[in-house]
Amino acid sequence: MDKKMRAWVLRDKQQMFLEERPMPVPKDDEVLIKIKSMGICGSDLHFYTDLRIGDYATNGNPLIVGHECAGEIVAVGKNCKKSKIGDRVIVEPGIPCMKCDECRAGRYNFCHDMYFMGTPPWDGCMCEYVAWPEFLTYQMPEEMSWQEGAMIEPFVVGLQSVRNSGIQFSDNAVVLGCGAIGLMVIEALKAAGVGRIIAIGRTQKKLDLALQVGATDVINSRECQDVAAEVRKMTDGWGAQYAFECVGSGETFYEINNYVRDGGTITYVGLMVEDGAPMPMASAVMRGLTYKTMIRYTNLFDRALILLKYKRADLLPLMTHQYSFEEGDIAFKTALNDKKNAIKVVINF
Ligand SMILES: [Zn+2]
Ligand SMILES: [Zn+2]
Structure with a gap:
């Protein structure tokens, strides 16, 4: 029997529901991550209110939003080399093909075959577990909180x-x-x-x-x-x-x-x-x-972690609100309606 997890599913404009989804199974080169914290991004809010950003549209299909996250590795695919169960990681949310001209030139933000977490048609991290390529996960320093980990993507x-x-x-x-x-x-x-x-x-x-x-x-x-x-x-x-x-x-x-x-x-x-x-x-x-x-980024997540480890920057002052996973829709409504006060709204699982 397939294992189940809970996920927040966007079904219509500002209509998000907590539902059951099959738990992802990591492929050989992937790790399974139990999400611990997630940040709400301006782009998540665009999808939440308009169901689209430019050409990326839900077209009536349900979508799990979210791409700013940190979590704990709970399973490891058999070809993974650096990860073990219990590792605390952040996730780089775009999966480039690594084969095309632009990828090979190191400009993988321009890859036409990019799979981007939480951007239709691809589901995001507002759910309990995500399977993700090992090479796009980065070990968090021991003293770093899940919340700060979840805010690294916009820092990048x-x-x-x-x-x-x-x-x-x-x-x-x-x-x-x-x-x-x-x-x-x-x-x-x-x-x-x-x-x-x-x-x-x-x-x-x-x-x-x-x-x-x-x-x-x-x-x-x-x-x-x-x-x-x-x-x-x-x-x-x-x-x-x-x-x-x-x-x-x-x-x-x-x-x-x-x-x-x-x-x-x-x-x-x-x-x-x-x-x-x-x-x-x-x-x-x-x-x-x-x-x-500029659009997105290349090769900066590991560097961001070093800057934060040695306190060249501190992201926590930007976290103005925290909610539990069960309060996911309230977190979105706050980020949307309280623009004067909300900078970074973080959801803790
Ligand atoms: Zn973002
Ligand atoms: Zn490519």
Whole structure:
């Protein structure tokens, strides 16, 4: 008889139910992980409210969401080499093919055959057990909590954006937007040794958190008359060398051009789900701006663990809410409806 597990299943917009599912059986190169903590991501919320992000749509099929998780290994496939039962691991949620051009070039975030946890048609980790390729699991340091483990994936997004931007320790940066991703970018900039980090946001509570996790200056755009002038004042009249857009709205995609100096670099980190927002391309050409975008990440989970082990960053201040597994739907409603207070909502199993 097949063993069963419990899973939260998204069946319609904002309709998630605790159901029984067959327990996964690990293949030879996979480990079976008992999930201990899971973080709710902005993308999970998109699926929760719209049942789609761009081309990734549920098309009426049930979906288990979630891709930010940490757990304990409870079974090991026979070809696994490094894992044993009882190991505490985090999971890299995308499975690339490792055979195509891009995978072989080390840019596996562009693999066309990527299987991504919790993105339709693939189920996620909001369930008791997940079978996952061993090579995409990473051992947690002993002292690390399950909750911090479950927050590493968005930190890796921050690390990728900072690495991809080309910023050096002596440069300065503006971060526009202080939600979970903006704060993760700030954590990553700090870990990279960047001296001056200017955070711009609209909620004082989040700006206070930005200062706590590594921003050197904050600007509350609700109160400040001229944010661009303020940024210039903080950067010897120039504007920032690097800027990171972490909201994902058409308005902020445009706005961030005002905060960077001529010759500067803007990285778009925020997830924008539709084309059509205007961009100031004529002046961008005259000003010699560089635009960068990024999707997901490559080869950073093990490095993130080292940064956290040696306290170059601390993710726990970003965890504003915790719920039990049984309260999964309440956790989602909080993350969705309490945007002022909720940064990272974590579910403990
Ligand atoms: Zn995520
Ligand atoms: Zn590939």
